[in-house]
Structures are given as C-alpha cells and as structure tokens.
Amino acid sequence: MRNSTVFDCTLIEMDKHHSDDKGNITVVENSKTIPFQVKRTYYLYDVPGGGSRGSHAHKELQQLIVAASGCFDVTLDDGNVKRTFTLNRPYQGLLIVPGIWRDLNNFSSGSVCLVLASERYDEADYIRDYDEYMIYKENE
Known part of the structure; x- marks a missing residue:
C-alpha cells in the first residue's frame, strides 16, 4: 500500500492532431501517454444533466478519466484534502492513482x-463506503 494524496493525481494533456477539413484525433498509448497498461475501457453516457456517478475508491486500480464529449466535474478526496477538476476537453485526461476517493458530478x-483502467473489473478492489475508506486511509 502507498499513502497516496490528491496531489499524486494530475491532468494529462494528450496530443491533439488537427486537420482543417477532417477534424481532430487524439491518441492514447499504453505506458507512453499514460503510466500504465490499459486492461479495461468503459464509458458513461446518458447520465441525467446535473447527475452524479462514482462515490468510491480503488485499492490498486489506476484510471485515466476523459470527457470525450460535454463536461463534468471530478472531485478527488484523499481523506485530508479535496480537489475538483472540471473535465471538458477530449484531449485532456485526469490520472487518478490508487487510494483516492472520487465523485463525478455536474454532468x-x-x-x-x-475511463481507461489499469486493471480488469474486480469488486474486491472497490471501497464503496466513505467511513470504510477513512479507515483504509488511516491504515495505509
């Protein structure tokens, strides 16, 4: 276990290649653009305007979260400090390290x-109760 903080999480600016008549393309490459191998990819959509998702932490999993379209806020919490990032550019991603509580809201x-994830889905990796999360952080 490592004692992660919200300051270990960061926005990553990914290359944006532009063509006036064809639009833009952004490429994400394992261990080059992001510091892990992507083992799972998923996306959230049709979240009601102003809706929320997340409200959990991961023990081992790293994630890169991207607003592929539209915008939303990601509030990170390490048990001591909270930081909120507004994601609204498809060429920027928020890298979230293990051990950080996250809330996604204001969709x-x-x-x-x-979401690009470093591990396959494993329910045992989730901490879904904030009080349990605080105990986890105290024992980290």
Whole structure:
C-alpha cells in the first residue's frame, strides 16, 4: 500500500492532431501517454444533466478519466484534502492513482465520460463506503 494524496493525481494533456477539413484525433498509448497498461475501457453516457456517478475508491486500480464529449466535474478526496477538476476537453485526461476517493458530478446533458483502467473489473478492489475508506486511509 502507498499513502497516496490528491496531489499524486494530475491532468494529462494528450496530443491533439488537427486537420482543417477532417477534424481532430487524439491518441492514447499504453505506458507512453499514460503510466500504465490499459486492461479495461468503459464509458458513461446518458447520465441525467446535473447527475452524479462514482462515490468510491480503488485499492490498486489506476484510471485515466476523459470527457470525450460535454463536461463534468471530478472531485478527488484523499481523506485530508479535496480537489475538483472540471473535465471538458477530449484531449485532456485526469490520472487518478490508487487510494483516492472520487465523485463525478455536474454532468452536462449528452456528456460522455471515457475511463481507461489499469486493471480488469474486480469488486474486491472497490471501497464503496466513505467511513470504510477513512479507515483504509488511516491504515495505509
């Protein structure tokens, strides 16, 4: 276990390649753009405007969260400090390290949240109760 803080999480600016007549493309590469191998990809959509998701932490999993469309806020909490990031550019991603509580909220209508994860789904990796999370952080 490592004693992670919200300051270990950061926005990553990914390359944006532009063509006037064809639009833009952004590429994400394992261990190059992001510091882990992507083992799972999923996206959230049709979240009601102003809606919320998340409200959990992971023990081992790292994530890169991207607003592929629209915008939403990600509030990170390490048990001592909270930081809120507004994601609204598809060429920026928020890297979240293990051991950080996250809440996603204020979804704009029609937004799409893309998540690249370092591990496959494992329910045992989740901490879904905030009081349990605080105990986990105290023992970290």
